[in-house]
Amino acid sequence: MTEKRTGKYRTSIILAALAIGLFLFTLYSGLK
Amino acid sequence: MSDAAHAHDDHSHGHPTGIMRWLTTTNHKDIGTMYLWFALIMLFSAGAMALLIRAELFQPGLQITNPDFFNQLTTMHGLIMVFGALMPAFTGFANWQVPLMIGAPDMAFPRMNNWSFWLLPVAGLMLISSFFLPGGAVAGGWTMYPPLFIQGGISYDLTILAVHILGLSSIMGSINIATTILNMRAPGLTMMKMPLFVWTWLITAYLLIATMPVLAGAVTMLLTDRNFGTHFFNAAGGGDPVMFQHIFWFFGHPEVYILILPAFGIVSSIIPTFARKPLFGYASMVYATASIAILSFIVWAHHMFTTGMPVTGQLFFMFSTMLIAVPTGVKVFNWVATMWKGSMTFETPMLFSIAFVCLFTIGGFSGLVLAVAPVDIQVHDTYYVVAHFHYVLVSGSLFTIFAGIYYWLPKWTGHMYDEKLGKLHFWLSVIGMNIVFFPMHFLGLAGMPRRIPDYALQFTEFNQIATVGAFIFGFSQLIFLAVVLKAIRGGAKATDRVWEGAEGLEWTLPSPAPYHTFETAPVVK
Numbered sequence: 356m357t358e359k360r361t362g363k364y365r366t367s368i369i370l371a372a373l374a375i376g377l378f379l380f381t382l383y384s385g386l387k
Numbered sequence: 388m389s390d391a392a393h394a395h396d397d398h399s400h401g402h403p404t405g406i407m408r409w410l411t412t413t414n415h416k417d418i419g420t421m422y423l424w425f426a427l428i429m430l431f432s433a434g435a436m437a438l439l440i441r442a443e444l445f446q447p448g449l450q451i452t453n454p455d456f457f458n459q460l461t462t463m464h465g466l467i468m469v470f471g472a473l474m475p476a477f478t479g480f481a482n483w484q485v486p487l488m489i490g491a492p493d494m495a496f497p498r499m500n501n502w503s504f505w506l507l508p509v510a511g512l513m514l515i516s517s518f519f520l521p522g523g524a525v526a527g528g529w530t531m532y533p534p535l536f537i538q539g540g541i542s543y544d545l546t547i548l549a550v551h552i553l554g555l556s557s558i559m560g561s562i563n564i565a566t567t568i569l570n571m572r573a574p575g576l577t578m579m580k581m582p583l584f585v586w587t588w589l590i591t592a593y594l595l596i597a598t599m600p601v602l603a604g605a606v607t608m609l610l611t612d613r614n615f616g617t618h619f620f621n622a623a624g625g626g627d628p629v630m631f632q633h634i635f636w637f638f639g640h641p642e643v644y645i646l647i648l649p650a651f652g653i654v655s656s657i658i659p660t661f662a663r664k665p666l667f668g669y670a671s672m673v674y675a676t677a678s679i680a681i682l683s684f685i686v687w688a689h690h691m692f693t694t695g696m697p698v699t700g701q702l703f704f705m706f707s708t709m710l711i712a713v714p715t716g717v718k719v720f721n722w723v724a725t726m727w728k729g730s731m732t733f734e735t736p737m738l739f740s741i742a743f744v745c746l747f748t749i750g751g752f753s754g755l756v757l758a759v760a761p762v763d764i765q766v767h768d769t770y771y772v773v774a775h776f777h778y779v780l781v782s783g784s785l786f787t788i789f790a791g792i793y794y795w796l797p798k799w800t801g802h803m804y805d806e807k808l809g810k811l812h813f814w815l816s817v818i819g820m821n822i823v824f825f826p827m828h829f830l831g832l833a834g835m836p837r838r839i840p841d842y843a844l845q846f847t848e849f850n851q852i853a854t855v856g857a858f859i860f861g862f863s864q865l866i867f868l869a870v871v872l873k874a875i876r877g878g879a880k881a882t883d884r885v886w887e888g889a890e891g892l893e894w895t896l897p898s899p900a901p902y903h904t905f906e907t908a909p910v911v912k
Contacts, residue, residue: 363567366566367563374596377601385619
C-alpha cells in the first residue's frame with residue numbers, strides 16, 4: 356500500500372491537469 | 388476482513404478544541420460532519436424559499452411577493468438546493484464513508500479536504516447575502532441564461548463568483564475522493580470488490596472533474612461579457628446566447644447524474660442489508676453506473692429542443708436520451724431482484740430506499756416522456772418539467788440522503804435513532820412529497836408555465852393541493868432535525884454491526900467510529 360500511496364500525487368496531478376485543460380478548452384471554444 | 392479497531396484510536400492527540408477544531412481539522416469524519424450540517428442548513432434555507440414560492444402560488448394573483456422577488460426565490464432555491472444542499476450532502480457521505488469502506492486512515496489529501504469544505508460557507512453566504520444587495524438576488528433562473536444574466540445588477544457578479552468558488556470546492560473534493568479510492572484501498576480490496584457506494588462516488592468524481600471546469604468556463608465568459616466588454620453571448624455584439632445553453636447543459640446534464648449516482652450507491656448499500664441478501668448483479672450495477680455516466684455526456688441538447696435545432700439533432704438527442712433508460716432499468720431491476728425472496732424488514736433507511744425505487748422510477752418515466760422531442764416542445768418550461776425533476780431530485784437524491792443518514796447515524800454517533808420518529812418523518816415526507824409534486828404533472832400538461840408568480844384561474848385547485856403538500860413536506864423535515872439531534876445527544880447504544888444484515892469494513896469498527904480508524908490497514912480476503 357505504501358507504493359500505492361506515493362502514487363496519489365501522480366493521480367491527483369493528472370486529474371487536476373484534466374480539469375484545468377477542460378476549463379481552458381471551454382474558454383478557447385468560446386473564442387472561436 | 389480483519390477487525391482493525393483499536394481502543395487507543397479514540398483520542399485526538401492534543402488537537403485544538405472548540406471552534407478551532409472545526410476550522411483546522413483535517414479529519415475526514417469531522418469534515419464529513421461539517422459537510423452534512425452545512426447541507427442541512429442550506430436545505431432549510433432553500434426549503435424556506437420553496438415554501439414562500441408555494442405560499443404565493445396558493446391562489447392566483449399576487450399575495451405576498453412581487454414578480455421580481457418571486458423570480459429571485461425560484462432562482463436561489465434552485466442554485467442553493469443543487470450546489471449548497473444536495474452536492475455537499477453527498478460529499479459529506481463520501482468523506483465519512485469512503486475511507487471507512489476502503490480501509491483507509493483518511494482521505495488522500497486531508498489539508499485540501501479542509502479547504503474544499505471551508506470554501507463552501509463562503510460561497511453559501513455570498514449567495515444568500517445577495518438578497519440584501521441593491522436590486523436583490525439573481526432572478527434569471529438557476530441556469531444563468533444570457534441575456535438576462537448579462538443585464539442584471541451587482542448580485543449577478545456575486546453569484547458568478549460564488550459559482551466559481553463552489554466549482555473549485557467540488558473539483559478539489561472530487562480529485563481528493565478519486566485519488567483516495569484509486570490509491571488508498573486496503574490490501575486485497577480490488578476494484579471489483581469495492582462497495583457500490585465507493586464505485587458510484589468514483590464515477591461521480593470523474594463526472595465532476597469533467598464538467599465543473601466547463602461550468603467555470605461558461606460563467607467566466609459571462610463575467611467578461613458583463614465587465615470586460617467581450618461578446619461571447621451578447622447577440623448585439625455578434626455573440627451567441629444559445630452557445631451558453633450548449634456549454635451550460637454540457638455541464639448541466641452530467642450534473643443530474645452527479646446528484647443521483649451517489650444516491651444509487653447509498654441505496655445499493657441499504658437494500659441488501661435489510662433484504663439480508665447480497666446485492667443482485669454487482670458487476671452489472673458497476674457497468675450500468677459507468678454507462679449512465681458516459682451517456683450523460685451526449686444528451687445535453689434535450690434541454691434545448693425549443694431553440695431551433697435541426698431535426699437530425701433532435702433525433703440524435705432524443706434517442707441518446709432514451710438509451711439512458713437501459714442502464715437505469717438494469718439498476719431498478721437489480722434492486723427489486725435483491726429484495727426478491729429476501730428476509731426483509733422495514734426500518735426507516737429501508738423505507739426511504741423502497742420509496743426511492745418507486746418514486747425515482749416515476750421521475751425517470753416522466754424523463755422519458757420529456758425525451759420525446761415533439762412532446763417536450765409542448766411541455767417545455769411548464770410545470771410538467773418541474774414535476775419531473777423534483778421526482779428525480781426529491782424522491783431520488785433527497786430521500787436517499789435521508790436513508791443514508793438513518794443508516795449510518797448509529798455508526799457515526801454511537802446511538803440508535805428514534806425509530807418511531809424516523810417512520811413518522813418517512814410517512815409525512817413521502818405523502819407530503821407526492822401531494823406537492825404529483826399535481827404538477829397535470830398543471831404542466833394543462834399548460835401552466837414555470838417561474839410565474841400568477842396564473843390563470845383554471846389552475847387554482849391543483850396549486851392549492853400542491854401548496855398544502857409543500858407545507859406538510861416542509862415542516863415534517865423538523866422531525867428529521869429532531870431525530871438527528873436526539874441521536875447525537877443520546878439514546879440506545881448502537882452495536883458495532885448496528886444492522887443484522889450489514890456487510891463491509893465500516894461495520895467492523897466500534898460504534899461510534901473512533902476519531903482515527905484503520906491506521907493499520909485491514910486485510911480484505
